[in-house]
Amino acid sequence: MALDQALVDAAIQQALLRFPTGYAGAAAVRLETGQILTSICFDPPNAGAGLCHETGAYCEANRLGARVVASVRVSRSQPDRPFLILTPCGICQERLALWGADVEVAVAVPGNPGAWQSKRLREIQPHYWRNAVEDADEL
DSSP states (O other): OOOOHHHHHHHHHHHHHHOOSSOEEEEEEEETTSOEEEEOOBOOSSGGGOBOTTHHHHHHHHHHTOOEEEEEEEEESSTTSOOEEOOOOHHHHHHHGGGOTTOEEEEEOTTSTTOEEEEEHHHHOTTOGGGGTSOTTOO
């Protein structure tokens, strides 16, 4: 399994490093080689120019010509709150599609704050638009 607690912990550590007080969030991805990349959001004054926490790691993987096999995003609203696992937004799901339908992503376990489970991208996007125009084995 490419998505494990070590990947979640890497995201949490990056969040704490960059945002030691108050809100904290970050992402971590595992490459096919086992290497972990972390990143944080780009949050300029104009929200329309912002980027998700995952974007930096996805761009770095692409720059390296490496395959992403797992992705996780964590977020907490205050230091006394637990980190929550957030499923990749629709745009990040589109970005992950570059590496195929079997990329693992962390999703929250409903009713259990902080708990997560691994799902393949194809499981969280069963009606993905490219399935209508391409071979069903590909995203």
